[in-house]
Amino acid sequence: MNGNAIEVLDLVKRYGNVTALAGVTFSVSRGEIFGLLGPNGAGKTTTIKILTGLTPPTSGRAYVAGFDVVRQPNEVKRRVGWVSSEVILDDDLNAWENLELQARLQGVRNWRERATELLKYFDLLQSAGRPVGGYSTGMRKKLEIATALLHSPEILFLDEPTIGLDVNARAMLWDLIRTVNREFGVTILLTTHYMEEADALCNRVAIINLGKIMALGSPAELKSSVxxxxxxxxxxxxxxxxxxxxxxxxxxxxxxxxxxxxxxxxxxxxxxxxxxxxxxxxxxxxxxxxPTLDTVFMKLTGKRIEESHVDYRRFYAMIRRSRR
Ligand SMILES: Nc1ncnc2c1ncn2[C@@H]1O[C@H](COP(=O)(O)OP(=O)(O)OP(=O)(O)O)[C@@H](O)[C@H]1O
Ligand SMILES: [Mg+2]
Structure with missing residues (x-):
């Protein structure tokens, strides 16, 4: 074991006869923003689920904050935060109430102090008393991240953090992610299928396709490799x-x-x-x-990443909004 925030060794995950991960190996240093870039079905969410202890690997090993995700899941859970595209906020509750609910679930004491700090940092203090059902998609995302940071995790997992956001909300979120990384000292592993996002945010990127890492390096290294x-x-x-x-x-x-x-x-x-x-x-x-990261992906797979990706979550978000 070394001092890496995340250490993944030859992870394999099968669901029946579907191989979601076909032997994935990488490590993330403390303080890094690391990206998994890949199209639908690449195995990005599966990787995060294994690293947060939500599902066990079929074989291989993974250590998060120095703990084995299979043998020490509780140690891992205490040290990581997770934001996915699945809704975790209650629309009828305001930001304070959502944070309190999460604090109770996580067993965070003195949550109000931490929540105030986060809401202030994320510029949500003014709207914190309003039910989150009325929030914009960007505000929701910020509150989801605040919620995931309530228990002061060392490592934050962001699964497609800006999917369905417009250009302005995306830029605002990129700044926020950088702030969380730099000022809170949180290591970040994010997944995305937006090559500009991986390029703009990540210190290093692993390009993943069909459960395999095709290339790994800094955006500059990957681009010069083509x-x-x-x-x-x-x-x-x-x-x-x-x-x-x-x-x-x-x-x-x-x-x-x-x-x-x-x-x-x-x-x-x-x-x-x-x-x-x-x-x-x-x-x-x-x-x-x-060259862009898309050029790199194209060279590795023969396809453009955007072409091989369907943004179906935007439709879910639209349906959710129309039901309110
Ligand atoms: N619970 C499950 N049962 C069966 N198959 C699954 C399950 N979860 C994932 N898979 C399959 O594993 C593969 C990888 O899925 P995963 O969700 O990790 O991809 P992803 O890179 O996150 O894709 P997306 O960009 O669509 O979110 C896909 O073929 C998917 O259908
Ligand atoms: Mg996914």
Whole structure:
């Protein structure tokens, strides 16, 4: 055992003849924001359920805060918070009452002090007396996170924290997640199928598909693994490419119907040399394509992550709202 917040060793989970996890291994350092990025059915929620002691693995081992999730589930539960897309708030109760309910379930003493601190931090103090049925989706999510932090966990699991949120609410939540990580010193494992979210928030990301980790690293490492940035030039007339091809930082040059695509390691660093090596009066426009985590996913699986993901929870949320 070492000092990692989470240590996962060759986890396998089968539901009947469905293999949800096919041997997953990774570790999360204390203080990290770690992301599991993958499409529907990848095994993200299953991983969280095993790590929070909600379901046992078929085989393999996992340690959370130094405790074995199978043998010491209570030690684990005391040290982790969990926010999922399943509703945990009671719409008829206000924020205080929801927090009190959770405090009783968790056995948190002096909860009111902690709740006040969290509500203040999360900018919910003003609305805390209103039934949460009237909250916006973003406010609900904030209160869910506050609820999960009531017992001061070391590690917070966020399962698709921004699913169904609009752009503004998502940005607000990203800030909040960073604050919880930095100011409260909480290690965070989150799942998402939004590549920009993994990119913006996570120190390291594991790309998971069909129960297997396909790649793991910092967003920058993952993006550079797909082989560089592309400078695309639109040209008016044919130009001599020989000098361009000899540049040391140019990895590949492809020319076709009025376009030249130049693959380089770092576009910003190589563009000046590209400009010098060509008759630039023939160039109509210049565009830089940088790889995203979607490029990485595409390269690994042949599919775009958004294409292989259905956001069905948004419909559940809509149905829930329409019933009120
Ligand atoms: N309780 C269960 N019984 C049977 N199969 C299950 C159960 N839970 C999950 N699975 C299956 O295990 C696989 C992984 O599911 P999981 O919920 O972990 O995926 P996910 O990455 O969280 O997907 P999503 O993005 O849709 O939430 C899927 O094929 C799913 O159908
Ligand atoms: Mg899931």
């Amino acid at each position: 082989g560089g940035e592309v400078v695309e030039l639109e040209i008016e007339r044919p130009v001599d490419l020989s000098a361009l091809k000899r540049l040391p930082d140019v990895l590949d040059v492809a020319a076709s119907d009025g376009k030249i695509r130049i693959t380089v390691r770092k576009a910003d660093e190589t563009i000046p040399a590209i400009v010098k090596s060509l008759d630039f009066s023939a160039v109509k426009s210049l565009k830089v394509e940088k």
